Amino acid sequence: MPHTPENCKEVFAMLSQYLDLELPSDDCQAIEEHLAGCAPCMEFLESLKKTVKLCHECQPSTVPAPLTPEARRELEGAWKKMLERRGG
Amino acid sequence: MEQQREKELAVALLAGEPGAFDRFVEYFRSKVFGYSWLMCGHREDAEEVAQEALLKAFENFDQIRDPERVRAWIFRVAKNACLMKRRKSVFAPERELSLEEFLPIAEGEGEHRHIEIADWSKVPDKELLNSELGDRLRQAIAELPESYRSVLLLRDVEELSTEETAQVLDLTIDVVKTRLHRARLAVRQKLDAYLRREHATHP
Numbered sequence: 219m220p221h222t223p224e225n226c227k228e229v230f231a232m233l234s235q236y237l238d239l240e241l242p243s244d245d246c247q248a249i250e251e252h253l254a255g256c257a258p259c260m261e262f263l264e265s266l267k268k269t270v271k272l273c274h275e276c277q278p279s280t281v282p283a284p285l286t287p288e289a290r291r292e293l294e295g296a297w298k299k300m301l302e303r304r305g306g
Numbered sequence: 307m308e309q310q311r312e313k314e315l316a317v318a319l320l321a322g323e324p325g326a327f328d329r330f331v332e333y334f335r336s337k338v339f340g341y342s343w344l345m346c347g348h349r350e351d352a353e354e355v356a357q358e359a360l361l362k363a364f365e366n367f368d369q370i371r372d373p374e375r376v377r378a379w380i381f382r383v384a385k386n387a388c389l390m391k392r393r394k395s396v397f398a399p400e401r402e403l404s405l406e407e408f409l410p411i412a413e414g415e416g417e418h419r420h421i422e423i424a425d426w427s428k429v430p431d432k433e434l435l436n437s438e439l440g441d442r443l444r445q446a447i448a449e450l451p452e453s454y455r456s457v458l459l460l461r462d463v464e465e466l467s468t469e470e471t472a473q474v475l476d477l478t479i480d481v482v483k484t485r486l487h488r489a490r491l492a493v494r495q496k497l498d499a500y501l502r503r504e505h506a507t508h509p
């Protein structure tokens with residue numbers, strides 16, 4: 219893909235699929251050729267890649283309160299019933 | 307790796323192994339809580355959703371043939387429970403995100419063509435938990451319209467596959483891909499603005 223603003227737009231639209239390895243190899247190759255000659259797209263791609271990495275690391279800022287004994291009993295009861303049904 | 311662990315937890319639970327119950331509950335409770343907390347924004351709701359999702363899972367576990375599908379299945383229950391809970395949205399209104407609003411503005415010609423962008427090369431991608439960047443990221447995710455937030459949380463935070471995400475949310479694969487891309491672009495844009503401000507004040 220030659221290096222024109224129009225092509226940049228086309229590349230821009232496919233960057234997530236490119237990162238996720240979801241593109242057919244033709245498109246993939248076209249994007250790589252474009253990226254090799256286009257610093258702005260390359261730089262943008264790096265920032266998008268980092269964004270995705272940060273999301274992988276994203277944790278809620280808080281943890282749930284400890285499970286109450288009643289809540290635990292409720293869950294354990296359901297689990298045991300399920301095992302009985304499964305076994306029987 | 308996470309997927310392998312989740313599968314093992316499910317297999318042990320189905321086999322009635324000692325200790326399996328507590329391990330399963332501990333792991334999935336905090337997972338579902340985390341998702342629901344970022345999804346609905348209310349702590350009590352997120353705790354209730356976690357309990358409801360686990361209870362439903364235990365009640366229906368014998369119908370799951372394939373332990374690989376446990377996580378998609380639990381997230382689906384959690385998503386539905388979140389929808390039932392939904393109070394007035396604390397977050398952004400629902401709207402469509404377009405590609406154009408995230409297209410970087412390029413300046414200059416030829417060799418000198420460049421876009422306005424922060425220096426991302428120094429951004430750490432680990433130890434986010436207590437950092438300001440972590441807060442900014444959570445905020446950026448929270449501010450996504452719900453239909454985009456739900457996709458990004460499952461794909462990029464919980465790392466479900468495109469297919470699993472489509473199953474959980476009752477969407478086509480193409481819609482998942484489109485929404486994910488726009489959600490990422492929106493989050494990227496907010497982080498970029500934050501990083502540029504940071505750099506301007508602490509060069």
Ligand SMILES: [Zn+2]
Pocket residue numbers: 221225226229252256258259260
């Ligand atoms: Zn380009």
